[in-house]
Amino acid sequence: xxxxxxxxxxxxxxxxxxxxxxxxxxxxxxxxxxxxxxxxxxxxxxxxxxxxxxxxxxxxxxxxxxxxxxxxxxxxxxxxxxxxxxxxxxxxxxxxxxxxxxxxxxxxxxxxxxxxxxxxxxxxxxxxxxxxxxxxxxxxxxxxxxxxxxxxxxxxxxxxxxxxxxxxxxxxxxxxxxxxxxxxxxxxx
Amino acid sequence: xxxxxxxxxxxxxxxxxxxxxxxxxxxxxxxxxxxxxxxxxxxxxxxxxxxxxxxxxxxxxxxxxxxxxxxxxxxxxxxxxxxxxxxxxxxxxxxxxxxxxxxxxxxxxxxxxxxxxxxxxxxxxxxxxxxxxxxxxxxxxxxxxxxxxxxxxxxxxxxxxxxxxxxxxxxxxxxxxxxxxxxxxxxxxxxxxxxxxxxxxxxxxxxxxxxxxxxxxxxxxxxxxxxxxxxxxxxxxxxxxxxxxxxxxxxxxxxxxxxxxxxxxxxxxxxxxxxxxxxxxxxxxxxxxxxxxxxxxxxxxxxxxxxxxxxxxxxxxxxxxxxx
Numbered sequence: 053x054x055x056x057x058x059x060x061x062x063x064x065x066x067x068x069x070x071x072x073x074x075x076x077x078x079x080x081x082x083x084x085x086x087x088x089x090x091x092x093x094x095x096x097x098x099x100x101x102x103x104x105x106x107x108x109x110x111x112x113x114x115x116x117x118x119x120x121x122x123x124x125x126x127x128x129x130x131x132x133x134x135x136x137x138x139x140x141x142x143x144x145x146x147x148x149x150x151x152x153x154x155x156x157x158x159x160x161x162x163x164x165x166x167x168x169x170x171x172x173x174x175x176x177x178x179x180x181x182x183x184x185x186x187x188x189x190x191x192x193x194x195x196x197x198x199x200x201x202x203x204x205x206x207x208x209x210x211x212x213x214x215x216x217x218x219x220x221x222x223x224x225x226x227x228x229x230x231x232x233x234x235x236x237x238x239x240x241x
Numbered sequence: 242x243x244x245x246x247x248x249x250x251x252x253x254x255x256x257x258x259x260x261x262x263x264x265x266x267x268x269x270x271x272x273x274x275x276x277x278x279x280x281x282x283x284x285x286x287x288x289x290x291x292x293x294x295x296x297x298x299x300x301x302x303x304x305x306x307x308x309x310x311x312x313x314x315x316x317x318x319x320x321x322x323x324x325x326x327x328x329x330x331x332x333x334x335x336x337x338x339x340x341x342x343x344x345x346x347x348x349x350x351x352x353x354x355x356x357x358x359x360x361x362x363x364x365x366x367x368x369x370x371x372x373x374x375x376x377x378x379x380x381x382x383x384x385x386x387x388x389x390x391x392x393x394x395x396x397x398x399x400x401x402x403x404x405x406x407x408x409x410x411x412x413x414x415x416x417x418x419x420x421x422x423x424x425x426x427x428x429x430x431x432x433x434x435x436x437x438x439x440x441x442x443x444x445x446x447x448x449x450x451x452x453x454x455x456x457x458x459x460x461x462x463x464x465x466x467x468x469x470x471x472x473x474x475x476x477x478x479x480x481x482x483x484x485x486x487x488x489x490x491x492x493x494x495x496x497x498x499x500x501x502x503x504x505x506x507x508x509x510x511x512x513x514x515x516x517x518x519x520x521x522x523x524x525x526x527x528x529x530x531x532x533x534x535x536x537x538x539x540x541x542x543x544x545x546x547x548x549x550x551x552x553x554x555x556x557x558x559x560x561x562x563x564x565x
Contacts, residue, residue, distance in 0.1 A: 059339065081342025085487050086461045087291055087433035107419040
């Protein structure tokens, strides 16, 4: 893998740090007028999600990480692995529960997700920003209440629990923002 | 889509800059300090291993010689001083290779001035006077503190006495453990690291902070203090914690200057950097005699940045590096 000098550091660059693949969030060039130059870098560990701060001597090099983002279609779960496919090539990948992590509660077959691959193996999965899922379980609401005030918990077909307005009923499809876990609207079929 | 042809900064910043330059010229005119110009394109450059310069070539057969964009107008201005110019100031561009960031642009504006027969303290006062003038509202909060005191206060460490174990212990306990492997047994690098991360942020509480008496190992082009050889007659100006300028009681001893050039070239060699030809014209000027003087260089882009509460140099430079 290529090496990157601190001069090439910028947000989004993927590098290896403490044996883990990481993404640079921010790089600040620090240099006293008459002194040593440093790069002060905020880095996200792509495995753990943790953000750390590190300092390099300006001009120092670090190894790049073979990390790429790829759009993939979610296919199915076999009980142990979650299977995805690259739509253009039909190439398939299986992700374990570490890689799928919290995305699991939004995964619906055929949805297009973003997969991060490290050395061609799934590292993490990001669901689409908006998903459309059916309500599996919720208390019956009051007819005629369209205010949306208050709301009630609803369990979706994937197991996710979101707050929905009182008028939403079992079996209906709703649109949810996966970044916030919030209900957006009902979906007319 | 960013439109790269457009200025990066607000048009208002250009008017503020013009106003600032006018005020600076007025300030020095009032004090009878002469405005001068010296070459940006020079036959020689500095040896400082921490400064990377831009090299260029002059082509006119049969002549083909290396020329350098100045990293500061210091050597040329000292040649004027040695020739009897009296107190002088200059507003010019300086160039430093490889320095790009929120607070760095490889081409930047410098205000540099020299006051004949001024002590360092007098020069510090004049800097405060200039800042007050530029603010227009007077200066309420300024603070002068020695490097040793501010360093000790912020860290408990003595910057003049290098103890690798206690420096390393401090770094590990204060969330800068990368310093341990980066700085090793390099005292000066340790000081740069700790000062940048732990001391400088404590200066943010003062509008202007002047830190004087830098350790002798960071004397740069300043004279070593005649009463205390552990410190140099050098100060730095910080506005809201941002480094704005560097002032010296100027080193006038030609032999000492040449020795520093040689040491810096040695350091360059160790780091695998190119060896720089010593600026002989500058050394000759020192041999001829530099009058006792104090001088300072101030980064005008940064000054404009703090005076207008901007967050980045890109907010005050029309065409910064990415759009140059």
